Amino acid sequence: MTTTLTAMTDFGIGYYIAWNGFADLLWASFILQLISIFVVFLFFNYSSPATVVSPPNQTTSPLLSLTEGNNDVRIKESCCSTNSCRKFAAVCTVFCRRGRSKIKSTNILLTLFAYIFYSLAYTAILSIFLWYQLDAPFCWSSTQIGNYDALASITCAIFSVLGMKLLTYVGANDAFICALSHVFFCGLSIWFAFARQSWQLYASLLISPFVDYQNSLTWSMMSKWLEPNEYTIVFTLITIIYTICSILGNSFFNWIYALTVVALPKLMFFLAAGLCVIPFILNICLVIINRGLSDDNSSSIKTSNSLTTFINLPLDDSDLICLDNFTDTVEPQGNSSLSRNDQTTSIDDPMIF
Numbered sequence: 265m266t267t268t269l270t271a272m273t274d275f276g277i278g279y280y281i282a283w284n285g286f287a288d289l290l291w292a293s294f295i296l297q298l299i300s301i302f303v304v305f306l307f308f309n310y311s312s313p314a315t316v317v318s319p320p321n322q323t324t325s326p327l328l329s330l331t332e333g334n335n336d337v338r339i340k341e342s343c344c345s346t347n348s349c350r351k352f353a354a355v356c357t358v359f360c361r362r363g364r365s366k367i368k369s370t371n372i373l374l375t376l377f378a379y380i381f382y383s384l385a386y387t388a389i390l391s392i393f394l395w396y397q398l399d400a401p402f403c404w405s406s407t408q409i410g411n412y413d414a415l416a417s418i419t420c421a422i423f424s425v426l427g428m429k430l431l432t433y434v435g436a437n438d439a440f441i442c443a444l445s446h447v448f449f450c451g452l453s454i455w456f457a458f459a460r461q462s463w464q465l466y467a468s469l470l471i472s473p474f475v476d477y478q479n480s481l482t483w484s485m486m487s488k489w490l491e492p493n494e495y496t497i498v499f500t501l502i503t504i505i506y507t508i509c510s511i512l513g514n515s516f517f518n519w520i521y522a523l524t525v526v527a528l529p530k531l532m533f534f535l536a537a538g539l540c541v542i543p544f545i546l547n548i549c550l551v552i553i554n555r556g557l558s559d560d561n562s563s564s565i566k567t568s569n570s571l572t573t574f575i576n577l578p579l580d581d582s583d584l585i586c587l588d589n590f591t592d593t594v595e596p597q598g599n600s601s602l603s604r605n606d607q608t609t610s611i612d613d614p615m616i617f
Contacts, residue, residue, distance in 0.1 A: 271417040
C-alpha cells in the first residue's frame with residue numbers, strides 16, 4: 265500500500281509541477297506535516313500516572329505547608345532528572361552489558377556501525393540525485409523525474425522482495441545478504457558516475473532494488489542478540505541515528521556537491537562507494553564470526569546424535585546368535601545345579617521318597 269501511494273504521488277507530482285509549479289505543493293506538504301504533528305500529540309500522547317496529593321494538615325501553618333510544597337516540587341524535579349540520567353545511561357551501557365557474551369556484544373557493535381556507515385553512504389547519493397538528474401547531460405524535466413521515481417518505487421517493491429526470498433531459499437544469512445547488498449550499492453554508485461544517457465538511468469533500476477537490505481535487516485539482526493527488555497532502547501537509538509545521518513548528511517553532502525560539481529562532478533558517487541566499503545567489511549566479519557558459531561553448534565549436534573545412535577543401536581543377527589549361545593550354555597548349568605540340589609535334598613531328608 266505504501267509503495268502504491270508513493271508511486272502514484274511521484275507520478276502525479278511530476279505532472280503537477282510541469283503544469284502549475286511547486287509553490288502549492290510546498291504549502292500542501294507544510295500543512296500535512298502540521299496535521300501529522302497534531303495527530304501524534306492528540307492520539308499518541310503518553311498519559312503519566314496520576315499523582316495523589318494529600319491535603320495539608322490543618323494544624324500546620326501556611327508558611328510550613330508552602331515550604332513542604334516547594335520541597336515536593338524539588339523532589340519531583342530531581343526524580344525527573346534522575347530518570348532522564350538513568351535512561352541515558354541505559355542507552356550508553358546497553359551495548360556493554362555484563363551478562364552478555366563478548367561475541368554477542370561484538371555482533372551488536374558491528375551491526376550498529378555497519379548501519380551508520382550505510383546510512384551515510386545512502387544519504388550521500390540520495391541528497392544529490394535530484395540535482396544529478398536536473399544537471400547535464402540529462403537535464404530532465406519534472407515529468408521525467410516523476411515517471412522515474414514512480415517506476416523506481418514499483419521495481420524496488422517487487423524485486424527486493426523476490427531477491428530476499430531467493431537468498432533466503434538458498435540459505436544465506438542476514439549478514440551475507442547485507443554484504444551482498446553493499447556490493448550492489450557500490451556497483452550502482454559507479455554506474456551513476458559513468459552514466460551519460462537516460463536509458464542508463466532506467467537500466468540502474470535493475471540494481472537499485474537490492475541495495476537497501478541493510479536498512480531492513482538491521483532490526484532483525486539486532487533482535488537476535490538483544491534481550492527483550494532492550495528492544496525499545498536500541499531501536500530508539502537506531503531511529504535517532506538514522507534521523508541524524510539524514511539531516512546532517514543532506515546538508516553536508518549538498519555543500520560538498522556544490523563545491524565540487526564544476527571540477528569533480530563524479531566525486532559524490534565515488535565517495536558513497538567508498539563509504540559503503542566499510543559496512544561491507546563489517547558484515548563480512550559478522551559472517552565469519554557467525555559461521556564459527558554455527559560450525560561449533562553443528563559439531564556438538566553431530567556428536568550428540570552419534571552418541572544417541574550408538575546407544576540406540578539395534579541388535580543384528582550375529583548378536584542374537586551370540587545371545588542364544590549364551591543362554592544355551594547358561595541353562596544346562598542351571599539345570600545341573602538344580603538337580604544336584606534336589607539330590608542332596610533327597611539324601612538328607614529321609615521323609616522324601
